[in-house]
Amino acid sequence: MQRYDLVVIGSGPGGYVAAIRAAQLGLSVALVERYPTLGGTCLNVGCIPSKALLDSSEHYYNAQKHFADHGILVEKMALNWEKMMARKAQVVKQTVGGLEYLMKKNKIEVFHGHGRFVSANEVAVDGGPTLYGKAIVIATGSKPADLPHILIDKRRIITSTEALSLGEIPKRLVIIGGGVIGVEMASIYGRLGTELTVIEYMDRLLPGMDADAAEETRRLLSGDYGAKILLGYTAQRAEVGEGGVRIVAEPRKGGEPVIVEADYALVAVGRRPYTQGLELEKAGLSTDERGRIPVNAHLQTAVPHIYAIGDVIHGPMLAHKASEDGVFVAEQLAGRRPHLDYLQVPSVVYIWPEVAGVGYTEDMLEKEGRAYRVGKFPYRASGRARAAHESRGFVKVIADAKTDLLLGMHIVGPRAADLIGIGVAGLAYGASAEDIFRLPLAHPTFSEALKEAALAASEGASIHL
Numbered sequence: 183m184q185r186y187d188l189v190v191i192g193s194g195p196g197g198y199v200a201a202i203r204a205a206q207l208g209l210s211v212a213l214v215e216r217y218p219t220l221g222g223t224c225l226n227v228g229c230i231p232s233k234a235l236l237d238s239s240e241h242y243y244n245a246q247k248h249f250a251d252h253g254i255l256v257e258k259m260a261l262n263w264e265k266m267m268a269r270k271a272q273v274v275k276q277t278v279g280g281l282e283y284l285m286k287k288n289k290i291e292v293f294h295g296h297g298r299f300v301s302a303n304e305v306a307v308d309g310g311p312t313l314y315g316k317a318i319v320i321a322t323g324s325k326p327a328d329l330p331h332i333l334i335d336k337r338r339i340i341t342s343t344e345a346l347s348l349g350e351i352p353k354r355l356v357i358i359g360g361g362v363i364g365v366e367m368a369s370i371y372g373r374l375g376t377e378l379t380v381i382e383y384m385d386r387l388l389p390g391m392d393a394d395a396a397e398e399t400r401r402l403l404s405g406d407y408g409a410k411i412l413l414g415y416t417a418q419r420a421e422v423g424e425g426g427v428r429i430v431a432e433p434r435k436g437g438e439p440v441i442v443e444a445d446y447a448l449v450a451v452g453r454r455p456y457t458q459g460l461e462l463e464k465a466g467l468s469t470d471e472r473g474r475i476p477v478n479a480h481l482q483t484a485v486p487h488i489y490a491i492g493d494v495i496h497g498p499m500l501a502h503k504a505s506e507d508g509v510f511v512a513e514q515l516a517g518r519r520p521h522l523d524y525l526q527v528p529s530v531v532y533i534w535p536e537v538a539g540v541g542y543t544e545d546m547l548e549k550e551g552r553a554y555r556v557g558k559f560p561y562r563a564s565g566r567a568r569a570a571h572e573s574r575g576f577v578k579v580i581a582d583a584k585t586d587l588l589l590g591m592h593i594v595g596p597r598a599a600d601l602i603g604i605g606v607a608g609l610a611y612g613a614s615a616e617d618i619f620r621l622p623l624a625h626p627t628f629s630e631a632l633k634e635a636a637l638a639a640s641e642g643a644s645i646h647l
């Protein structure tokens with residue numbers, strides 16, 4: 183039997199990062215992946231291909247709608263879907279290929295095949311050897327959730343995986359679920375001219391994110407792409423016919439159902455942890471009522487030398503969260519004392535302008551009954567935003583009412599995905615809103631709006647408003 187300090191099951195951003203960090207710190211590491219390529223959901227069918235298509239579709243949309251504002255006239259424009267998809271595939275191939283190099287560089291032994299527990303220290307790889315791990319990390323990720331009465335046939339009723347590989351641009355698309363995937367997919371296809379309907383169970387899009395950001399997102403999808411957004415509706419039934427699908431959506435609080443016809447129905451109602459065929463019971467483990475593997479604050483399962491990370495445990499289902507979990511576990515195994523705080527993990531929605539948030543939302547603080555102050559600065563008052571013709575959106579800074587401690591930051595605006603890093607640093611280092619105001623940020627930049635919102639939270643005023 184081959185013996186390792188660490189055996190990692192699953193090569194997504196949780197598993198592969200745990201493997202690299204552990205190897206860097208001197209552990210011998212084996213990585214088990216059931217698919218032929220490394221990188222998990224994120225690199226193969228998630229973050230990377232979706233961002234590739236978001237970027238391509240944004241270029242197309244801007245060329246059609248915004249170049250003229252800058253005095254650039256494009257007379258003959260055409261869209262080559264095959265080329266767009268081929269570029270996406272190439273981006274994925276390169277990224278996934280890069281991981282193989284990193285595995286070799288760090289002397290991590292990779293085994294392709296389904297992994298399952300034989301005992302609390304042994305993992306059998308289908309078609310391969312049985313591996314002995316002094317420690318084991320379960321990083322098996324998640325799969326799309328489904329709905330009880332709507333069968334995903336992967337042809338007309340699809341998940342994000344199929345939506346990222348369609349052979350044609352749909353004329354009409356109905357999206358069930360107005361969460362992150364629903365909104366990002368609506369952006370891709372809305373920009374390419376698809377007629378969109380979004381059916382969302384809650385009374386707002388993007389539940390869990392800042393309420394003003396969610397409302398701005400609703401305006402954006404309906405304003406820019408003419409999307410029809412049904413809030414407070416649930417998709418009840420689906421009928422698949424020749425070349426299309428009919429979805430019956432019922433209002434949650436009662437009333438007449440709405441029938442939506444489309445070429446495809448995308449089911450994007452969340453993801454569920456994936457532990458199928460892992461034979462957890464052989465290691466003395468089980469899952470909770472939501473299919474997650476329970477872990478303690480050290481991310482140890484009920485068996486202390488077996489850890490679990492990423493989408494298969496609690497916390498936000500995000501690639502960077504999975505990677506933070508992976509580093510956290512690897513460093514503990516190497517005798518370090520890292521820390522982890524999910525409140526400092528930012529969420530980003532890659533529409534345009536981007537939506538990003540970190541820390542507390544106002545809803546969370548109201549539930550906790552904690553007194554807070556809010557400072558908001560609109561991008562229309564930013565010189566950089568005007569120069570870029572990008573004046574939609576805002577920055578919102580939330581601070582403790584008594585101490586001025588930064589509690590949260592929420593941005594809708596150009597490059598929000600990158601700017602939120604300042605909010606992350608502020609939260610991690612215990613900054614006050616005043617501290618953010620005092621950062622000498624460059625002019626003219628989109629980041630100046632963060633200072634303005636921070637001053638508004640701290641003292642109720644902004645310089646340029």
Ligand code: FAD
Pocket residue numbers: 191192193194195196197214215216217220221222223224225227228229230232295296297298321322323324342343363456458459460491492493494499500501502503504532
């Ligand atoms: P995964 O990436 O799911 O990897 C798990 C791996 O384990 C898989 O490769 C699987 O094949 C393997 N595996 C499972 N069981 C076994 C077994 N028994 N034996 C061997 N191997 C096994 N997050 C972001 O932060 N930013 C984004 O922009 C973003 N965009 C997304 C877009 C889409 C369309 C989707 C679907 C998700 C997106 N996410 C994004 C979420 C992100 O992909 C996940 O949070 C992340 O991949 C979770 O990482 P993980 O390592 O926990 O699991």
Ligand code: NAD
Pocket residue numbers: 329358359360361362363364366381382383384387388389415416417450451452453498499500529530531532
């Ligand atoms: P989600 O939890 O973000 O959204 C699911 C939505 O579906 C919710 O708004 C929910 O209210 C709605 N819903 C549930 N049941 C419904 C029903 N019967 N009818 C209508 N609506 C219903 O999940 P998702 O969008 O599927 O994304 C899955 C995961 O992937 C998320 O955790 C997300 O963080 C991650 N992801 C992240 C990114 C990113 O970071 N940019 C991008 C894509 C996905």
